[in-house]
Amino acid sequence: MLIRYVIEKILYMLLSLFVLASATFFLMKAIPGNPFQGEKNIPPAIKQKLLEKYGFDQPLFVQYGNYIGNLLKLDFGTSMKQQYVTVESVIKNGFAYSLQLGVLAIIVSVVIGVLLGLIAALNHRKFLDGFTIFIAVLGVSIPNFVIASALVYLFGVQLRWFNVTGLNEPSDYVLPVIALSFLPTAFIARLTRSSMLEVLSADFIKTARSKGLSGGVILFKHALRNGIMPVVTYVGPMTANIITGSVIVEQIFGIGGLGKDFVDSITNRDYTLIMGLTLFYAVILMLARLITDIAYGFIDPRIKLIRGKGGA
């Protein structure tokens, strides 16, 4: 049953999150440095007060207990660096931007990647196939910050077609989304191509053709549904890729998303923010996997989600 499956998955998710929270907490405390570090040393008396205020002078396990206790109350605390800014508000503000970019990048990657893969598969061993492979290899090998910088330079600075930073107008989305989706598009194109090549030579396709169905119907209604499975599997790692890729892209395009907050929080030793963001990212990734797993069941009825009693 689907419900049972989802509940089971969610329980595993919570367990993983707990382990992750604990591991991050202890690793974070193990790194040298503290949130009050700076070129100019603070007088020891003040530093002591600061440590006491945040409870850093207490034994590690006490701090850990406090932290887990707060987590269970869904209290992520306040940023240690940006005063009076709650971790929740940082996530809300930043995620708005990162989500828009991320979703657009995913849509673009899937749509264009699949289309490119289809073109390649349909023109196997002809020019378009080789050309698509070439683009795919480029996409996978060039780091996205190189692509981002090149796009900004060419289309932003030289041609002045787009603004170089910010997300204020619709056109501002074009360059960052291209930069973010370059690699996933390439990857999906290759996946689609090889998967479709396999599917297109299968028996049931020959049957469909001999039935007289048109090329388009065969392709999109029958072949694609089977060939899309590897792409669905890739959604999990792709989400991860886009999330991590967004760090650099957000930096280059001056977008106030979560990627930048994440990197800064580590440099600043902003403990509360580090924990909050790490857990948030973990939830996103786990949800992506969950959605992927559920999608499997809908796309390919041969896959049974729950082990055990048979049944179609």
Place this chain on the structure above:
Amino acid sequence: MKTTRSIVVMLLVLALVLTGCGSGASNESGASGNEFRLNLSTEPPSLDPAQATDQISFTIINAIYEGLTRIDENGDVQPAVAEKWNVSEDGKTYTFTIRSDAKWSNGDAITAHDFEYAWKRALDPELVPEPSQYSYQLYYIEGAEAYNTGEGSVDAVAIKAQDDHTLVVTLVTPTIFFESLLSTSIYFPVHQSVKENEAFAAAADTMITNGPFKMTEWKRNTSIVLEPSDQYYARDEIKFAKVSFTVVNDSSSELNMYQTGKLDFAGMPTGSLPTDQFASLKEKYGEEFHIKGTASLSYYLINTTAAPFTNTKIRQALSLAVNRKDLTEKVTLGGQIPAYGIVPPGIKGANDEYRNEVKDDYFQEDVEQAKQLLAEGLAEEGLTEMPSFRLTFNTNDLNQKVAEAIADMWSNNLGINAQVGNEEWGVFLDNRTAMNYEVARAGWGADYNDPISFIGLFTSKSGNNNTGFASAEYDELVNKVDQSSDLAERVKLMAEAEKLFVATHSVIPLYYASNIYMMKPEVKGVYVDYKGDIVFTRGYYEQQ
């Protein structure tokens, strides 16, 4: 095939649509109305004058608040909220008269009570959200240190508002640069209503400020907008209609923004420009590209407690073997000035700049002499060759280039092996403070316009010494400087102290730093001061 064709057509249409919606990019070049646009590398962590510790926060605070005094373009102290003041005979008691037309942004009058409240607040050991990290800048005031460290009561702090317009302050020792300090953030007044709202500085609409500008918009991680405050007593001196900041962390992006007309100012201190493009930018932009020396020193610390650096001759050899001219002209490329002392130019001495009155000709680079000193030093330590050692710095392009260049100079000139290693900022600071290093990079900027801001670094009780150098004679000289109110005498004592310290070669001065920025030529009245802070309050656009 038909299907392929239709797919290809779909893709081409998509591409056309994208480029179509693209050319709608707003294309402003130069001044947009009367708005001054800059960039901040990061979000200001705090805009509470008592809590701010970084230059980005200070940039904003200096525009929306104002202290008793302010510093003009020449580094001289000018009256601000205090219209006049006098100092007692012994140099320890200051009596300030607050202007009668000074107002907060909500119309309330600014009184001496606001200053008393703000300074005592900055010293409050129980301040929320955290005790001020810069409270030690107030320790010149009698009773301040005791209160701040929990050893004394707030009533014993010698700050008194005698009436609404008279503020009396008594210092521990005559402090010549006190007037200069009054223009810094920790000494700014704070509206007493902050008692009721501890998060007053976290949003634009809860801040009541007294400076030439007020904040009208703050979108975290995206933008900050300032507009002139109509309550400011010198409102007609403020010409900009708006000052706005974007928050972009990447130096190349910042340069792109400047080049496409989105910024009127780019670079330090609020943002940054790509260091490897300095030479070409200078050539291409000429006057628009500025290099301004700042009162800040870049140097290497030597751990004088770790063998063989316990030997003065060995340390001296290292210093003499560095070619600072090559370093600044070929490596750092920012117009920095080679340093042979520890007090940078721009800092006031008795009548002129300290560095003009006291030449930093304490030593000269000399490779031959360095070789000899090294040999002698090693012999004294019973070594036949110099062991290899670590040269550490915090991860940063420029630091890396400098370290590699210097390690190279040492290798060629002295035949010694320095292992260049970068450490993450937090790790680096920890190691340096714990004296877990051999030679480490350091930098120091002026807190106020007096040489003691640098010379005081190396006393035995200074928390920023980090070298292991300790000398009773040095401490005594610094103590005498603190007690004296005679400008000439102070300079003489400080020169003696500097000479003593430099002769021990406990640090290797490298260069006096510079601020590199670009600014549209139509912008006037905006400058970077001796400290490296940007001052734009009286800026304006020249109509061309």
